[in-house]
Amino acid sequence: MKLAVQVNEGPYQHQATDSAYHFTKAALEKGHEVFRVFFYHDGVLNGTRLTTPPQDDRNIVKRWVELAEKYDLDLVLCVAAAQRRGLVDEGEAQRNGKDATNIAPKFRISGLGQLVEAAIQADRLVVFGD
Amino acid sequence: MSDIKKFMYLNRRAPYGTIYAWESLEVVLIGAAFDQEVSLIFMDDGVFQLVKGSDTSQSDMKNFMPTYRTLGDYGVRHLYVDKASLEARGLTQEDLIEVAWEDFETEEEVDNIVEPVDADQVAQLMAESEVVFSF
Numbered sequence: 001m002k003l004a005v006q007v008n009e010g011p012y013q014h015q016a017t018d019s020a021y022h023f024t025k026a027a028l029e030k031g032h033e034v035f036r037v038f039f040y041h042d043g044v045l046n047g048t049r050l051t052t053p054p055q056d057d058r059n060i061v062k063r064w065v066e067l068a069e070k071y072d073l074d075l076v077l078c079v080a081a082a083q084r085r086g087l088v089d090e091g092e093a094q095r096n097g098k099d100a101t102n103i104a105p106k107f108r109i110s111g112l113g114q115l116v117e118a119a120i121q122a123d124r125l126v127v128f129g130d
Numbered sequence: 131m132s133d134i135k136k137f138m139y140l141n142r143r144a145p146y147g148t149i150y151a152w153e154s155l156e157v158v159l160i161g162a163a164f165d166q167e168v169s170l171i172f173m174d175d176g177v178f179q180l181v182k183g184s185d186t187s188q189s190d191m192k193n194f195m196p197t198y199r200t201l202g203d204y205g206v207r208h209l210y211v212d213k214a215s216l217e218a219r220g221l222t223q224e225d226l227i228e229v230a231w232e233d234f235e236t237e238e239e240v241d242n243i244v245e246p247v248d249a250d251q252v253a254q255l256m257a258e259s260e261v262v263f264s265f
């Protein structure tokens with residue numbers, strides 16, 4: 001089955017992002033296709049490489065990156081949500097005159113159209129939020 | 131992209147207090163460019179999103195309520211409101227905004243596409259939808 005995943009909550013504060021990760025990983029391991037994981041609302045905070053959890057805690061950002069590297073997963077942060085919450089890649093830094101970037105590898109920033117397209121293309125859209 | 135799917139946006143939260151309502155509306159507006167068959171359901175505290183006369187001038191929040199009135203122009207065909215959620219909050223349809231809709235090709239017009247529905251209808255509408263965005 002071709003799946004699209006939407007993540008609406010930030011890491012650590014809500015289990016939704018853990019559930020989304022475990023679901024996505026399980027689906028890929030079962031041989032399903034995950035067309036895209038789209039991060040919206042505070043979900044965009046899953047994509048900052050500056051996250052530094054305590055050593056005995058799970059590293060949620062790193063987990064997504066490793067999953068994306070293994071399966072060539074498309075991890076997309078909503079641009080409007082990212083701008084509001086200070087998630088910046090090279091392009092955004094240049095456009096908006098910011099002095100730094102913080103996006104994690106394998107993540108990209110793009111528009112809400114990517115969410116709508118994923119919903120159209122996928123057999124199922126699975127939303128993780130509160 | 132020629133596929134047309136039935137899109138349902140499920141709105142369950144109050145318009146202010148969290149950003150879900152506003153960022154849901156942003157998806158609806160952007161999604162309009164994809165020409166899908168779109169309807170919205172408002173239930174639980176989400177019914178407050180359609181209450182008329184809101185004033186955010188004291189809270190430094192952008193008042194996005196006028197945007198709902200334009201949804202008909204964005205190709206949204208139905209705005210369903212859960213009756214039980216209205217009743218539980220002491221609201222009736224009289225308290226809600228009206229949203230007009232017009233098909234520019236056929237000139238078909240509907241004065242108000244806001245429609246109260248009961249729980250069975252909500253379940254049926256969700257079952258008929260191919261994509262449910264939940265906010």
